[in-house]
Amino acid sequence: MTPDKLVRPEVLAMSAYPVADAAGMVKLDAMENPYPLPAALQRQLAERLASVALNRYPEPNPRALRELIMRKMRVPAGMALLLGNGSDDLIQILTLALARPGAALMYPSPTFVMYGMNAAISRMRAVPVPLREDFSFDADAFVARMREEQPALVFLAYPNNPTGVLYPEADVLRVIEAAPGVVVLDEAYHVFAGRTFMDHLPRHRNLLVLRTVSKLGLAGIRLGYLAGAPEWIGELNKVRQVYNVNVLTQAAATFMLEHLEVLEAQAAEIRAERAKLHGALSAMQGLTVFPSAANFFLLRVPDAARSYQALARQGVLVRNLHPGLANCLRVTVGTPDENRILLNALKEAL
Ligand SMILES: *Cc1c(COP(=O)(O)O)cnc(C)c1O
Numbered sequence: 001m002t003p004d005k006l007v008r009p010e011v012l013a014m015s016a017y018p019v020a021d022a023a024g025m026v027k028l029d030a031m032e033n034p035y036p037l038p039a040a041l042q043r044q045l046a047e048r049l050a051s052v053a054l055n056r057y058p059e060p061n062p063r064a065l066r067e068l069i070m071r072k073m074r075v076p077a078g079m080a081l082l083l084g085n086g087s088d089d090l091i092q093i094l095t096l097a098l099a100r101p102g103a104a105l106m107y108p109s110p111t112f113v114m115y116g117m118n119a120a121i122s123r124m125r126a127v128p129v130p131l132r133e134d135f136s137f138d139a140d141a142f143v144a145r146m147r148e149e150q151p152a153l154v155f156l157a158y159p160n161n162p163t164g165v166l167y168p169e170a171d172v173l174r175v176i177e178a179a180p181g182v183v184v185l186d187e188a189y190h191v192f193a194g195r196t197f198m199d200h201l202p203r204h205r206n207l208l209v210l211r212t213v214s215k216l217g218l219a220g221i222r223l224g225y226l227a228g229a230p231e232w233i234g235e236l237n238k239v240r241q242v243y244n245v246n247v248l249t250q251a252a253a254t255f256m257l258e259h260l261e262v263l264e265a266q267a268a269e270i271r272a273e274r275a276k277l278h279g280a281l282s283a284m285q286g287l288t289v290f291p292s293a294a295n296f297f298l299l300r301v302p303d304a305a306r307s308y309q310a311l312a313r314q315g316v317l318v319r320n321l322h323p324g325l326a327n328c329l330r331v332t333v334g335t336p337d338e339n340r341i342l343l344n345a346l347k348e349a350l
Pocket of ligand 1: 031085086087088089112157160161186188211212213214219222223224
């Protein structure tokens with residue numbers, strides 16, 4: 001018996017999430033914070049981690065860490081928090097929990113590929129609704145489509161990946177108010193956007209705010225959190241794998257949240273570099289750069305495959321989004337040195 005006879009057709013039709021080999025490259029493909037921790041902080045973190053009891057199971061729903069996140073990230077009082085092994089884990093929990101037969105998952109498209117992948121894995125009906133040509137959000141079209149499809153779950157990436165566009169607050173509110181089900185605002189890039197719907201949670205019981213510490217500088221520890229009304233979090237918590245956040249992640253996250261100002265200062269540097277990089281990219285002939293509220297830019301080039309290869313040959317790794325997004329590359333904002341290397345390499349790559 002071969003897999004194609006037994007594996008579910010939705011799974012056979014999927015591709016595994018592509019991750020390129022980055023050894024020796026200037027790594028501008030995954031929206032990581034390029035700055036390491038200061039050496040003194042690294043030593044203190046090492047001490048903290050050395051005292052972790054690796055022989056014991058993790059606390060399954062760590063109260064102290066949840067309370068620390070709620071305080072540091074300004075989650076409104078009365079709301080609850082669910083922790084995940086990255087926000088990818090929480091996206092999967094949401095789709096598994098809401099996948100009643102026929103239930104729809106709706107999202108503007110193009111967007112983060114994990115929404116569609118998890119719809120397939122959970123057997124939800126994926127309903128992508130096209131963004132406008134310039135990647136702005138057509139709220140009228142989206143609300144009309146919600147009326148037809150009655151989605152159980154809506155994902156809005158705020159700002160969107162891979163476009164960098166931050167939808168107008170009024171449009172997002174229209175979706176929240178018109179939605180027949182849950183609306184998840186995926187705020188993976190909130191430190192770069194400076195905008196959030198966290199404050200809106202108490203007024204909208206069908207709203208959930210999804211965050212991750214990945215883009216803030218902790219992609220390696222895998223921690224995401226979902227904030228919302230306790231009645232929702234309580235149901236979703238039943239789907240969570242009991243020990244989904246390991247002891248090292250819990251300890252490292254606690255330590256880093258106690259020193260959050262270090263990561264926030266790095267994010268401020270990245271925002272300043274974003275402005276400089278946008279200026280330099282806009283001045284370049286032969287490419288279009290889209291404005292971004294995140295720590296990356298979407299570029300349209302004449303030939304994405306050729307540019308991707310030419311950048312790779314010069315030691316610069318970016319993300320090729322073609323053919324899904326015609327002739328588009330996504331580049332992460334790096335350090336000043338990395339951005340200089342990118343700009344020079346691009347001159348030879350168009
Ligand atoms: C990067 C990204 C995530 C993934 O976050 P992890 O916590 O690293 O799993 C989620 N949503 C969007 C929109 C992203 O761009």
